[in-house]
Amino acid sequence: MELWYTEKQTEDFGITAKIKETLVTEKTDFQDLAMIDTAEWGRMLVLDGMVMTTVRDEFVYHEMVAHPALVTHPNPKNVLVVGGGDGGVIREVLKHPKVEKAVLVEIDGKVIEYSKKYLPEIAGELDNPRVEVIVNDGYMHIHDHKNTYDVIMVDSTEPVGPAVELFTKGFYQGIYDALKEDGIFVAQTDNPWFKADLIQTVNRDVREIFPIVRVYGANIPTYPSGLWTFTMGSKKYDPLQVEEASIPEFETKYYTPRLHKAAFALPKFVEDLVK
Amino acid sequence: MELWYTEKQTEDFGITAKIKETLVTEKTDFQDLAMIDTAEWGRMLVLDGMVMTTVRDEFVYHEMVAHPALVTHPNPKNVLVVGGGDGGVIREVLKHPKVEKAVLVEIDGKVIEYSKKYLPEIAGELDNPRVEVIVNDGYMHIHDHKNTYDVIMVDSTEPVGPAVELFTKGFYQGIYDALKEDGIFVAQTDNPWFKADLIQTVNRDVREIFPIVRVYGANIPTYPSGLWTFTMGSKKYDPLQVEEASIPEFETKYYTPRLHKAAFALPKFVEDLVK
Known part of the structure; x- marks a missing residue:
């Protein structure tokens, strides 16, 4: 089974990244937070459905x-x-x-x-x-x-x-x-x-x-x-x-x-x- | 029904674009050719599964x-x-x-x-x-x-x-x-x-x-x-x-x-x- 993180960067376009492991998904006091380990970019911090940072880039x-x-x-x-x-x-x-x-x-x-x-x-x-x-x-x-x-x-x-x-x-x-x-x-x-x-x-x-x-x-x-x-x-x-x-x-x-x-x-x- | 063009740019990462209309898909003598009208980028020429050009960019x-x-x-x-x-x-x-x-x-x-x-x-x-x-x-x-x-x-x-x-x-x-x-x-x-x-x-x-x-x-x-x-x-x-x-x-x-x-x-x- 393959899991992919897909982010709609606009209504009509996005990126998609293969997930190795989902480490955290949590609703904080301020936003939705996810920490995902991806195959291409390594660990990735996602806030409110937007990539904030990845280990690779x-x-x-x-x-x-x-x-x-x-x-x-x-x-x-x-x-x-x-x-x-x-x-x-x-x-x-x-x-x-x-x-x-x-x-x-x-x-x-x-x-x-x-x-x-x-x-x-x-x-x-x-x-x-x-x-x-x-x-x-x-x-x-x-x-x-x-x-x-x-x-x-x-x-x-x-x-x-x-x-x-x-x-x-x-x-x-x-x-x-x-x-x-x-x-x-x-x-x-x-x-x-x-x-x-x-x-x-x-x-x-x-x-x-x-x-x-x-x-x-x-x-x-x-x-x-x-x-x-x-x-x-x-x-x-x-x-x-x-x-x-x-x-x-x-x-x-x-x-x-x-x-x-x-x-x-x-x-x-x-x-x-x-x- | 929504159709999306998804291109794996690597094994583990790709882009995805909403399709308005697929105009051509054809196997030429040299490669697979597609012409797609996308919502974000306008018409898009795709060869062998790779975006070659889009009207917008x-x-x-x-x-x-x-x-x-x-x-x-x-x-x-x-x-x-x-x-x-x-x-x-x-x-x-x-x-x-x-x-x-x-x-x-x-x-x-x-x-x-x-x-x-x-x-x-x-x-x-x-x-x-x-x-x-x-x-x-x-x-x-x-x-x-x-x-x-x-x-x-x-x-x-x-x-x-x-x-x-x-x-x-x-x-x-x-x-x-x-x-x-x-x-x-x-x-x-x-x-x-x-x-x-x-x-x-x-x-x-x-x-x-x-x-x-x-x-x-x-x-x-x-x-x-x-x-x-x-x-x-x-x-x-x-x-x-x-x-x-x-x-x-x-x-x-x-x-x-x-x-x-x-x-x-x-x-x-x-x-x-x-x-």
Whole structure:
């Protein structure tokens, strides 16, 4: 008997992955959570029927959330990750020795618990002494911490369920206020093939708040369309002004100094969404 | 009743698309051919169970086969497309006014016939007077035309069925000989997530023949992993030496002058395959 996980990424299109073992299916206080061991991608975390991360391709998303902003900021001492309870972004953040403290604010403690248990390759650094893990609403945390962070990363689910408020203009204003005077924020902003409207709306909102706004992309095979976008808002530093030769060495599987600027060169139809 | 087209892109992973109407299913002399109208991607050409092109996302593949090489060559008068019976690459080639003649050599006349009938947005330029369409084996054509072409593009299926010989070193040597002394060739070379070995083998073979070898990528949602690679072999001109400002304007939906060089900035794990 073969079991397959099929995700409708739109009403009319999806992906399907052979299941080796279903490890967890649980309704948490916030969302439906599943941990599946798949034959192609290894263990896979699914929230509300959407792949969040898999052991095989997680490095793309986590590296591309963390490194472009941390390389752009000259002195990122205090970093906040909103969401990201699997710990993958935190792991990448810690590769930057200038980071003294990385705070993770995840609303759903079950995501942290099951990631630690079943995804140790991803969540292993959550116990690092430079990390503070807080189980709380990121929106509230942002509003309680003015002028605090050098870099804020929003590693949220899609704008359904608990993440809806993380795609509002009020949230972006809160992020602006929680950043120091030269702070940078970055958020995952879904894909341009099926969610063009979302990318446009976020871009318009962030432009009204931050003086420098840049969008970049990365290939993530298990995410809808395989092309994921990230929106960066910055008060002072422009990621496009980073000199390739000035980027320090750290171990990666996706990000490279050469890719740093190249990731901001968008396909024409995506460029048209955000110009 | 809902009908879905499901393609196993590997043994353990695939995509699935809702079918509005199945227009053609036929065993040609060379392969299984299907033309399906899908709800998400519009009409879709499927050969031997693999998506070749869809009306909605075809522009990515066709632009990215054609433009990087044609922008790199200063005077691409004579262009050969091997395969590509749907006509999409030819349509893009004709956007370059320096191209005097574009020859299409497709082994399977049925691909041309059904593309003209069901995919007029893609195949419409096959009747252009600058185009010569030949139904023949590309391998034979290459070997019968020494020192003939400025640019050769290999728009093949995966290396199964009729396309197997189009991934051999003997074929690349034939291409080298069919090119003029400053010629350039480009081939689609599958994806790095599931076909890393293929990319490595092609790269090694092409390096033994061409002095300049470059690999670039593009996001194609309906192709396995969403990240497609293209390998370029050049006798004289380096695509990385093209000045962005020198690239002429032509209408595209994916390719841009800025993306020209950026497409060659590969993810680390892909760079490692071809260095």
